Amino acid sequence: MDLTYIITKFALIGIVFAISLLIAMYSTYFERKFASFFQDRIGPDRAGPFGILQPLADGGKLFFKEEILPSQSNMFLFIMGPSLAMLTACMTSAVIPWGTYIEVMGQQVELMVTDINIGILYIFGVVSMGVYGIMIGGWASNNKYSLLGAIRAASQNISYELAMGLSIIAVVMLTGSLSLKDMAVWQSQNGWIVMYQPLAFFIFLICAFAETNRAPFDLPECETELVGGYHTEYSSMKLGFYLFAEYINMFISSAVMATIFFGSYHVPFISSLNLPQNIAALIGVAALFAKISFFIFLFMWVRWTLPRFRYDQLMRLGWTGLIPMAIINIVITGTVILIKDLM
Amino acid sequence: MAAISYTNRAKQVSNKKLTFMERIYVPAILKGMSITIRHFFMRKVTIKYPEVKKFFSRNYRGVHVLKKDEQGRERCTACGLCALSCPAEAITMVAAERTKGEENLYREEKYAATYEINMLRCIFCGLCEEACPKQAIFLTNEEIAKADVDRGNFIYGKDKLVEKQHHPIGKIRGGGPIDEKYYHGNATVQSTFHKLELSHKL
Numbered sequence A: 001m002d003l004t005y006i007i008t009k010f011a012l013i014g015i016v017f018a019i020s021l022l023i024a025m026y027s028t029y030f031e032r033k034f035a036s037f038f039q040d041r042i043g044p045d046r047a048g049p050f051g052i053l054q055p056l057a058d059g060g061k062l063f064f065k066e067e068i069l070p071s072q073s074n075m076f077l078f079i080m081g082p083s084l085a086m087l088t089a090c091m092t093s094a095v096i097p098w099g100t101y102i103e104v105m106g107q108q109v110e111l112m113v114t115d116i117n118i119g120i121l122y123i124f125g126v127v128s129m130g131v132y133g134i135m136i137g138g139w140a141s142n143n144k145y146s147l148l149g150a151i152r153a154a155s156q157n158i159s160y161e162l163a164m165g166l167s168i169i170a171v172v173m174l175t176g177s178l179s180l181k182d183m184a185v186w187q188s189q190n191g192w193i194v195m196y197q198p199l200a201f202f203i204f205l206i207c208a209f210a211e212t213n214r215a216p217f218d219l220p221e222c223e224t225e226l227v228g229g230y231h232t233e234y235s236s237m238k239l240g241f242y243l244f245a246e247y248i249n250m251f252i253s254s255a256v257m258a259t260i261f262f263g264s265y266h267v268p269f270i271s272s273l274n275l276p277q278n279i280a281a282l283i284g285v286a287a288l289f290a291k292i293s294f295f296i297f298l299f300m301w302v303r304w305t306l307p308r309f310r311y312d313q314l315m316r317l318g319w320t321g322l323i324p325m326a327i328i329n330i331v332i333t334g335t336v337i338l339i340k341d342l343m
Numbered sequence B: 001m002a003a004i005s006y007t008n009r010a011k012q013v014s015n016k017k018l019t020f021m022e023r024i025y026v027p028a029i030l031k032g033m034s035i036t037i038r039h040f041f042m043r044k045v046t047i048k049y050p051e052v053k054k055f056f057s058r059n060y061r062g063v064h065v066l067k068k069d070e071q072g073r074e075r076c077t078a079c080g081l082c083a084l085s086c087p088a089e090a091i092t093m094v095a096a097e098r099t100k101g102e103e104n105l106y107r108e109e110k111y112a113a114t115y116e117i118n119m120l121r122c123i124f125c126g127l128c129e130e131a132c133p134k135q136a137i138f139l140t141n142e143e144i145a146k147a148d149v150d151r152g153n154f155i156y157g158k159d160k161l162v163e164k165q166h167h168p169i170g171k172i173r174g175g176g177p178i179d180e181k182y183y184h185g186n187a188t189v190q191s192t193f194h195k196l197e198l199s200h201k202l
Helices: A002-038 A054-064 A075-095 A119-140 A144-175 A180-190 A198-211 A236-261 A277-303 A311-342 B026-040 B081-085 B127-131 B187-201
Strands: A101-104 A107-110 B064-066 B091-097 B110-118 B137-139
Touching: A002 A054, A002 A075, A002 A107, A002 A236, A002 A277, A002 B026, A054 A236, A075 A119, A075 A236, A101 A277, A119 A144, A119 A180, A119 A236, A144 A180, A144 A198, A144 A236, A144 A311, A180 A236, A198 A236, A198 A311, A236 A277, A277 B026, B081 B091, B081 B127, B127 B137
Parallel strands: none
Antiparallel strands: A101 A107, B064 B137, B091 B110
């Protein structure tokens, strides 16, 4: 029994890891493809049919590029930066429920790596570690542009993490649990949280853009001002790690948004169809990935629409816009819950 | 005193504060996103170059051709006027005298033993064909100088420039029907055309 448990968990970890890498890989392809669609172009179409081998070609190119290590940099930290960014990006997916459970050889296999009761806090903890990767890399490069990018990343992530956390508190008050699985179950019984908490979702969405350092909040790697921002001095696969970590983060944020606000694996009216458990679970997984794909598309759509915020606009929006809004949302939610309890 | 406007294009600059709706950005963002999503589904303008080639207008000035006459003899007499007229100094040639038995190869007693155009220098202005008294050099509208990885390959010699067999001169530019949309009636080109058609009749 214990052995099967370990084997299934390892298999799950492997699958989740592989899927997040695969999706990140193909996000780069679709990013380029969609960017060109938004600009009336075709995009990469040379490597394989429709250019679907483009990510492999890009990866191969990054591996064989000359690796430049600045002589005045702190070598240990310089290497640690991208490693940490990649590590934290890959760690987050552990607590996300990908589906209910499937039955394999008479055993129930939960489609979730681990259900810890502080799930959402774990995600916040790991995500806020992610900024260390950027900060350490930017600082260790010994380059003023890198340092400026790193400082921007740090201040931006700290500012927006606050609003993000506050927006989630209202959700937690509603579901009464920090575990993402409990949230998913709550939503399949009571309906998607976005219907109860549209404002929280709105704040969370904006903060997710800021946390993943994507346009319009891509000030840390702002090409027009800072050359390449925190990864100016990086080349070869270390640069690849930074870029890749961004796409994994995008995937994970999409997954978290789909899980918390859009019913996770829940498909409306699926329970009335009386499907066998395995098929229902797989449909649920497919539904979750459809929701995730939509959010990834939204990330790209916004990126290719909006110009970058100015630094003061970014700070004003975070501190005087989103945080007060999130606090008001908490107060309103609390009041409504209290009134409901009294009645 | 109000400034006098001569063009009527002057606009009053407004420095008013943003309204609430403008300050929360969201309506403007949604508007922008609706514009980009429309472009997402629009017809793409890309031309997949090596497989599909863009239609060249009739007066397009592409890669040069050294013409032969109706009997397949090279028209060029290596007078050097093209090289002289070239603003980019892209043309160079070595003249030679025609010997007995070469009458079917070269039209006149003197010919170009080597004739080279540096396509990296050439600005495709067409002054060489203007200058040529023998109607020997023309810029075609069918081909452009192809990309290469070696600078040496951009120096086109006679092997690439001389046409394989005689084509009527009218074929050089705009063999097909004229597309009015692309034909701008450039005076220089028109005079060249006139010259071409005359020489063809002669």
